[in-house]
Amino acid sequence: MELKPAQDLAETLLKTHGLSHWQVRFDHARARCGSCNFDRQEITLSKHFVALNDAQELRLTVLHEIAHALVGPANGHNQRWQKVAFDIGATGQTTNTSAQMPKHRWGIQCQCCTAIVGRRHRRSLKLHWMRCGVCGTASAKLRWIALN
Numbered sequence: 170m171e172l173k174p175a176q177d178l179a180e181t182l183l184k185t186h187g188l189s190h191w192q193v194r195f196d197h198a199r200a201r202c203g204s205c206n207f208d209r210q211e212i213t214l215s216k217h218f219v220a221l222n223d224a225q226e227l228r229l230t231v232l233h234e235i236a237h238a239l240v241g242p243a244n245g246h247n248q249r250w251q252k253v254a255f256d257i258g259a260t261g262q263t264t265n266t267s268a269q270m271p272k273h274r275w276g277i278q279c280q281c282c283t284a285i286v287g288r289r290h291r292r293s294l295k296l297h298w299m300r301c302g303v304c305g306t307a308s309a310k311l312r313w314i315a316l317n
Contacts, residue, residue, distance in 0.1 A: 171219075172216065174224070175195075178224060178228060179227070179231045180193055183231075183235065188238055188239075193211065193212055193213075194212075194214075196213045196216065197215070197216060197217070198213075198217070199215065199217055199271045199290040202214065202215055202218040203234045205238050207238070207241070214227070217270065218269075221270065232254065232257055232258050232259035236254035274290055275289045275290070275291065275313055275315065276314045277296065278312055279303065279306050279310060279311055281301065282301060284301060284302075284304070286302050287299070288316065
């Protein structure tokens with residue numbers, strides 16, 4: 170989906186649910202679809218998520234974030250949030266498992282058993298605290314590999 174129609178849809182949904190003073194912004198997140206920032210009174214959507222998904226997927230994500238905005242920051246994904254999410258037409262799920270997201274660029278591979286023990290978009294993670302979940306090898310035997 171293009172950014173302009175996505176923004177129009179999100180702004181319409183915000184107004185429909187009494188949040189016309191809230192803003193919609195796009196970010197470069199690769200691991201999440203959207204977020205709700207209470208201090209700034211804005212909902213952010215991943216440009217990658219928007220580009221890879223259809224209007225229905227976008228609508229459900231925006232409704233998820235609107236539910237957060239309506240219940241306030243102290244509620245997370247509790248029962249109150251879940252009820253509001255259902256009431257406004259969101260799924261009430263805490264994470265979106267049906268959305269298409271960008272593929273991870275990097276893997277963390279164990280040199281002993283060759284298992285991929287982690288996937289990341291950037292190589293910013295320090296490996297010194299990690300262990301292989303398959304064979305238990307310490308971080309000295311873990312390395313970054315390109316996945317594509």
